[in-house]
Amino acid sequence: PRSYRITLLPGDGIGREVVSVAKDVLSLAGSFEGVKSNEKIHSFSLASMISSNKCISFVLLSYAGIEFRFREVPIGGSALDSVGVPLPEETLTAAKESDAVLLGAIGGYKWDANEKHLKPETGLLQLRAGLGVFANLRPATVLSQLVDSSTLKKEVAEGVDIMVVRELTGGIYFGNPRGFGYNERGEDIGFNTEIYSVPEIDRIARVAFEVARKRRGKLCSVDKANVLEASMLWRKRVTALASEFPDIEIFHMYVDNAAMQLIRNPKQFDTIVTNNIFGDILSDEASMLTGSIGMLPSASISESGPGLFEPIHGSAPDIAGQDKANPLATVLSAAMLLRYGLGEEQAAKRIEAAVASTLNKGFRTGDIFSDGTTLVGCKRMGEEVLNSVDSHATAM
Ligand code: NAD
Ligand code: IPM
Ligand code: MN
Numbered sequence: 001p002r003s004y005r006i007t008l009l010p011g012d013g014i015g016r017e018v019v020s021v022a023k024d025v026l027s028l029a030g031s032f033e034g035v036k037s038n039e040k041i042h043s044f045s046l047a048s049m050i051s052s053n054k055c056i057s058f059v060l061l062s063y064a065g066i067e068f069r070f071r072e073v074p075i076g077g078s079a080l081d082s083v084g085v086p087l088p089e090e091t092l093t094a095a096k097e098s099d100a101v102l103l104g105a106i107g108g109y110k111w112d113a114n115e116k117h118l119k120p121e122t123g124l125l126q127l128r129a130g131l132g133v134f135a136n137l138r139p140a141t142v143l144s145q146l147v148d149s150s151t152l153k154k155e156v157a158e159g160v161d162i163m164v165v166r167e168l169t170g171g172i173y174f175g176n177p178r179g180f181g182y183n184e185r186g187e188d189i190g191f192n193t194e195i196y197s198v199p200e201i202d203r204i205a206r207v208a209f210e211v212a213r214k215r216r217g218k219l220c221s222v223d224k225a226n227v228l229e230a231s232m233l234w235r236k237r238v239t240a241l242a243s244e245f246p247d248i249e250i251f252h253m254y255v256d257n258a259a260m261q262l263i264r265n266p267k268q269f270d271t272i273v274t275n276n277i278f279g280d281i282l283s284d285e286a287s288m289l290t291g292s293i294g295m296l297p298s299a300s301i302s303e304s305g306p307g308l309f310e311p312i313h314g315s316a317p318d319i320a321g322q323d324k325a326n327p328l329a330t331v332l333s334a335a336m337l338l339r340y341g342l343g344e345e346q347a348a349k350r351i352e353a354a355v356a357s358t359l360n361k362g363f364r365t366g367d368i369f370s371d372g373t374t375l376v377g378c379k380r381m382g383e384e385v386l387n388s389v390d391s392h393a394t395a396m
Contacts, residue, residue, distance in 0.1 A: 003068075004099040004342055006102060007100070011077075011106040011120075012108045013105060013320035017325050019102060019330060021381070022333065025334060028386055029338070030067070071094055073094045074088060076107060076315075080114070086106070095130070099306055099341065100306050101308045103309065105315040131300075131307075135203075135301050136298055137211065137336070146290060149292060150290065152266075164274070165208040166276065167196075170196055170197075170276060171196060172276065178191060179191065201237040205241050212248050215270050216271075220273070223252065225254070259285060297333035298333060311329030323377035324366055325365065336348070354389040358388045
């Protein structure tokens with residue numbers, strides 16, 4: 001059988017609950033795979049990752065299924081408690097040596113007051129930087145089954161299908177100088193730097209143009225070029241690169257307007273490309289079009305090496321340990337892991353079909369519950385997805 005090494009990073013809070021579900025779904029979906037790829041999958045180029053099913057030829061060689069070798073290592077608060085740092089060396093090494101990484105979420109009240117270098121969030125940022133996963137794909141797709149879960153009117157939400165391409169290893173999250181200090185009046189200050197280089201802008205823009213090409217050919221670049229120099233350079237480079245992609249319709253929008261337009265008329269968007277912090281905020285906003293942040297998966301990819309797959313939500317300390325979390329964002333992240341990380345398109349579709357079928361049967365966690373559906377917890381939702389994993393894959 002084909003065999004992959006998967007690093008599991010459950011992390012904190014509901015991260016542990018949702019990764020446990022996604023791991024079981026991944027294993028079962030893989031076991032149904034009967035087709036073996038004749039290519040080494042985890043080392044192909046970014047462009048082919050994005051168009052994986054086009055670039056990989058399949059030959060029928062075995063019926064033994066995909067085998068996953070899971071290795072679970074600590075990150076975030078749980079790593080702070082057990083090892084004393086938010087990203088132990090062993091964790092980064094395990095992640096780098098694997099074929100793909102599946103993460104739950106990190107963070108929690110217990111560590112909120114920690115110094116910067118001892119925050120769970122710092123561990124996650126170090127992991128993203130360490131893996132070089134600069135391109136974060138966050139799809140916001142309104143499933144027909146969940147139109148009623150959106151807080152927006154049906155006619156606004158119905159049919160929305162947006163891909164947010166978020167730059168993930170640069171910008172204000174990583175820019176220097178940063179820190180605490182004093183101003184000329186002796187007052188305490190905290191400061192950060194929004195900074196982008198031309199190579200950083202170019203590589204994320206190219207990914208976004210390629211992603212748009214596989215979708216509906218429309219790319220919106222979101223910035224704050226009316227105020228910020230880093231955004232002025234961003235807009236200049238995206239505009240320059242557009243000539244390499246004459247088939248893509250490109251337009252630019254200021255982030256404040258984009259935040260408004262996402263709620264006013266989300267169907268005007270196909271692919272959105274933006275910097276690290278705007279992408280963080282806009283993807284949480286876009287999640288509410290789909291019904292819940294508990295539905296949104298993501299894939300983070302690098303130039304070479306393993307990808308990182310995680311739901312866009314956090315550790316949800318308000319519901320952690322109560323079996324209330326929606327595991328579907330993480331289950332769908334496992335599907336993205338198969339698609340973008342391993343080139344296993346069939347198994348990815350099998351998982352997405354199982355999610356659709358579970359929703360068709362009416363099962364809902366609290367965050368997506370509506371009249372006439374069946375309220376279930378995280379574990380039960382996982383069992384229902386497992387029951388719905390079928391040996392044949394159909395579209396969502
Ligand atoms: P959050 O995403 O954890 O939660 C926001 C709200 O959404 C909460 O009410 C929560 O209950 C709900 N929610 C989130 N995921 C859900 C799910 N799967 N099912 C049902 N409801 C869900 O954001 P927050 O409260 O701002 O942050 C909590 C902690 O998580 C903080 O420590 C933060 O730094 C961290 N965080 C981590 C990540 C990550 O690991 N990638 C992402 C965001 C926040
Ligand atoms: C996310 C989170 C992280 C981010 C935090 C926890 C560092 O909000 O994954 O969206 O801001 O990127
Ligand atoms: Mn976020």
